[in-house]
Amino acid sequence: MKIIDLSSEYETLYFQCLEDWSEEIREAGDHRARWYEKYRSRGLRAKLALDDSGTVGGMIQYLPIEHAFAAGRNLYMILCIWVHGYKQGRGNFQKQGMGKALLSAAEADAKERGAKGMAAWGILLPFWMKASWFKKQGYSKADRDSIRVLLWKKFTEDATPPSWIRRKKVPAPCPGTVTVTCFKNGWCPVQNLAFERAQKACAELGDAVIFREVDTSDRETFLEWGIADGLFINGKEMGIGPPPSYQKIKKQIMKQLKKL
Ligand SMILES: CC(C)(COP(=O)(O)OP(=O)(O)OC[C@H]1O[C@@H](n2cnc3c(N)ncnc32)[C@H](O)[C@@H]1OP(=O)(O)O)[C@@H](O)C(=O)NCCC(=O)NCCS
Incomplete structure (x- = not known):
């Protein structure tokens, strides 16, 4: 070796x-x-x-x-x-x-x-x-x-x-919409996969769903939030661990859409 x-x-x-x-x-x-x-x-x-x-x-x-x-x-x-x-x-x-x-x-x-x-x-x-x-x-x-x-x-x-470096804030929900915020540094394919799936689901669900990318490879941006990677739907984080499936992400967004 x-x-x-x-x-x-x-x-x-x-x-x-x-x-x-x-x-x-x-x-x-x-x-x-x-x-x-x-x-x-x-x-x-x-x-x-x-x-x-x-x-x-x-x-x-x-x-x-x-x-x-x-x-x-x-x-x-x-x-x-x-x-x-x-x-x-x-x-x-x-x-x-x-x-x-x-x-x-x-x-x-x-x-x-x-x-x-x-x-x-x-x-x-x-x-x-x-x-x-x-x-x-x-x-x-x-x-x-x-x-x-x-x-x-x-x-x-x-x-x-x-x-x-600890979390400083979480994304605030935007009234009248479902806001999906994805923090992505880029180093880990697991998080990159969650990003791709969330972006795709948002694009399919219409104008009431807003997809926001936070590029934490920018140091200032990372320090502002204290979050390197993470997926939030209306301010609520989808847990760490294996990447959530496309279906799971879409289901969570649709659940929030029904509440609008
Ligand atoms: C942890 C890891 C790097 C170890 O590499 P490895 O080549 O299997 O380990 P080595 O053969 O060099 O063994 C080193 C020591 O670790 C121990 N070890 C190896 N695998 C182990 C395991 N799963 N649990 C406990 N001890 C383990 C070995 O017994 C050895 O002990 P020793 O120092 O007393 O001899 C490897 O198992 C791995 O990649 N695991 C997954 C880590 C992961 O999830 N990475 C992705 C992060 S994004």
Whole structure:
């Protein structure tokens, strides 16, 4: 196995989170590619893990925390680490050491670039990006917001811990309409998929439904709201987790339309 920097030949695969077999990933549009172009100049780094036959099985992406959705100084933050675990497509590469190798390569790279530590996020549930996995790799809790845990590992004694940037407000409903507001940073296909589905549902439901996009790749906009990604219907958030189906989003909007 070897770890390499993301190169142009693998960009499309990276935009698809290695899930080139997935219809849903295709439905998520080109937001990730556009995000990548924007964030490269902000110091975004990405690495891939290749097995002995040269097949890509894992990826990690991280960037200076000053451009991420947490507050901190002189740290890098991991947006996500993903070792392909599905049977489909390239198959399951988990538990063969790729995750550990990706993390340690990212840490070495961040150190070389002068970072004083690495931050990461995880959730307190036993699936998705598990906070417990980072703890096992030597990370400790710096902050918590509901089930989202912010973890970090310091490289130098004078490093200061990161903290969450918390929600400052939620979108206000607009009387006489159903307002669907989608906060989108672009980094995560799951949120990009929710965006695409919500936009499509709104376009089909007529003039009483207003679709609003909040582009949180603009730092000022993100700081104004304290929300990087999220979908709100009349000010009420559709929960975090797997992306809601198109039918579910449409049903929720129609429910609100009936109340007008
Ligand atoms: C967490 C993850 C990165 C680990 O990668 P991996 O290649 O499977 O792990 P490794 O083989 O390098 O193992 C590293 C350690 O983690 C442990 N580990 C691996 N998978 C684990 C799991 N599912 N639960 C608990 N521990 C696990 C291994 O036992 C090993 O422990 P050790 O340090 O004591 O030897 C990978 O399982 C993954 O991608 N999970 C999904 C994360 C996710 O949802 N990412 C998307 C975010 S947008």
